[in-house]
Amino acid sequence: MRWFWIDRYVEFVRATRAVGVKCLSLGGEQFDKYFHYYPVMPPSLIIEGIAQTGGLVVGEALAFACSVVLAKVSKAVFHRLAFPGQTLRYEIEVQDIGNQGASVHGKSYVLIPRLDAEPETELQAEVELLFAFVDEAEDRPKEIFHPPDLVRWLRSLGVWDIGVDEQGQPLQLPERLRLAELDAAGPPLPNSPSA
Amino acid sequence: MPTRDEIFEKIKEALVEALGVDDEDVTREATLVGDLGAESIDFLDIIFRLEKAFNFEIDRSELFPEEVLTSPKYVQDGKVTEEGLAELKKRMPFANLAKFEENPRVQEFGKALTVNDICGYVESKVQVES
Numbered sequence: 001m002r003w004f005w006i007d008r009y010v011e012f013v014r015a016t017r018a019v020g021v022k023c024l025s026l027g028g029e030q031f032d033k034y035f036h037y038y039p040v041m042p043p044s045l046i047i048e049g050i051a052q053t054g055g056l057v058v059g060e061a062l063a064f065a066c067s068v069v070l071a072k073v074s075k076a077v078f079h080r081l082a083f084p085g086q087t088l089r090y091e092i093e094v095q096d097i098g099n100q101g102a103s104v105h106g107k108s109y110v111l112i113p114r115l116d117a118e119p120e121t122e123l124q125a126e127v128e129l130l131f132a133f134v135d136e137a138e139d140r141p142k143e144i145f146h147p148p149d150l151v152r153w154l155r156s157l158g159v160w161d162i163g164v165d166e167q168g169q170p171l172q173l174p175e176r177l178r179l180a181e182l183d184a185a186g187p188p189l190p191n192s193p194s195a
Numbered sequence: 196m197p198t199r200d201e202i203f204e205k206i207k208e209a210l211v212e213a214l215g216v217d218d219e220d221v222t223r224e225a226t227l228v229g230d231l232g233a234e235s236i237d238f239l240d241i242i243f244r245l246e247k248a249f250n251f252e253i254d255r256s257e258l259f260p261e262e263v264l265t266s267p268k269y270v271q272d273g274k275v276t277e278e279g280l281a282e283l284k285k286r287m288p289f290a291n292l293a294k295f296e297e298n299p300r301v302q303e304f305g306k307a308l309t310v311n312d313i314c315g316y317v318e319s320k321v322q323v324e325s
Contacts, residue, residue, distance in 0.1 A: 071236045074213065096246065100255060101239045130240050 004153070005049035006090065012163035014171065015061035017093050020053035020157070026084035041082040043125070046108055047073060050127050054092040054104035056154065058131055060163070061097055063174045067144045071101065071132035078125045080110065087111040088124065101132045148184035151177050196324040202249075202317050206310065209244035213237055223311040233305075245313075251320055258316055259308075260286050264301050275299040289315030 006020035024041055031039035051070045059068045082088055092106040106127045111119040134144075145153070151173065154160070163171035173181075197205075207221040214231050227233040233241070242253045256262060260283060263269050269279030280296060295307035 072240060074240055096243045098239070098243065101243075103240070103243050130236065130243075132236060132239065 003048075004052075005045055006052050006157065008156075009053075009158050009162060012057065012060075012159055012171070014163070014165040015057065015094055015097060016166065017091070018053055018057045019092075020049070020090045022049050022088040022090065024082060024084050024086050024088065028084070031084060039084050041088070043076070043078050046078075046082065046088065046125055047076055047127055047129075049088065050090045050092060050104075050106035050108060050125075051129055051131075053090040054094065054106055054129060055131055056157070056159070057092065057094060058097060058102040058104065060159065060171065061094075062133070064147075064150065064177060067134040068102070068131045069134055069144070070129060072130035073127065074103070074130055075128040076125065077127075080122060080124055082108075082110045082124055085113060087119070089121070099133075101130060104129045104131065147177050147180035151181045196322050198324045199314070199318065202321070202323065203310075203314050205248045206245065206313050206317065209241060209248055210310065210313075213240040213244055221310055223309070223314065225310050226306055227308050227310070227313075228305040231310075235305075241313075245317065249317055249321055253320075257286065258313075259305075264304055270301055273300055273302070275301060275304075287312075287316075289319045291315075 006022050009018055009020050011017065011019040026039060030042055030045055034040060034042045048070075055068045055070065062068070087110070089109040089111060090106055091109065092104050095103040095105055106129065107123060108125040108127070109121050110124040111121050113119050160171055160173060165171060203223065207218065210216065210221050210227075210231060211218055214233055214237055216231050220231060225231055227238075227241075238255070238259060242255055242258070246253050263279055263282050263286065264275065266279075269276055269282055275283065275295075280292070280299060283290075283292060290308065290312040292307065295304060
């Protein structure tokens with residue numbers, strides 16, 4: 001099982017807010033292992049999804065120069081369960097970004113499919129999270145992700161398709177990550193246009 | 196301009212939210228680590244909440260001067276030296292370090308900080324109505 005708990009961003013504003021979606025499929029391994037005969041999305045993984053939605057916004061604000069790790073779940077209130085066939089919509093607002101960490105508030109909405117009608121949307125959970133910044137001084141790896149893998153993940157989530165900065169301008173891939181991605185791709189093929 | 200009581204109430208609210216403790220647990224004499232169960236990551240949470248409550252930026256090193264507590268200049272055999280204690284007092288004039296001085300082991304420092312010390316820090320940063 002891959003540790004991806006959002007499928008795509010539909011909104012991403014630098015250092016401010018984001019909306020990510022997670023489609024719940026009965027094929028997801030988590031449904032087999034949580035309550036065996038009652039497939040329900042584990043709340044801990046909903047928290048993880050909200051953390052990924054917010055943590056990447058915080059990381060982008062820092063040009064992914066240090067690792068942003070979930071340090072504390074300050075508050076978590078769950079209003080209802082979420083089931084396969086439904087979609088979770090995670091809306092996060094960045095509260096603070098400091099020198100050593102950041103705080104984010106998130107809400108999870110569940111979109112319940114209906115025949116011949118728009119999905120019904122219900123508030124599913126409210127979460128407050130605290131992130132810590134991990135750097136070399138703490139004797140830990142500076143980067144949790146191999147940079148090309150991080151870029152691939154962020155591209156898959158649509159960060160550079162829909163992401164904007166505080167002025168509404170499209171986000172740019174940081175130069176360090178762009179070079180890492182190029183490096184990982186290897187030399188161009190002999191007959192390619194860029195060869 | 197807030198009164199000392201108003202400052203205490205705001206700090207109490209921040210600590211209740213950050214540490215999940217009851218209102219009545221947060222007395223001026225309560226120690227953050229020993230009595231209220233704060234862990235190291237909670238201090239970051241507390242700082243964010245205090246910044247929002249009082250609308251000024253907090254330098255973590257002013258409240259928790261880790262560079263003093265980790266410097267070989269000020270710490271020997273796990274204990275803060277006389278010079279280190281003097282440095283702590285200089286940096287933290289708002290804190291009552293008398294109890295810590297009795298057993299100045301670095302690991303005891305977090306346990307020494309009280310709610311009243313946090314009040315003192317905030318009072319040193321905002322104008323207080325007398």
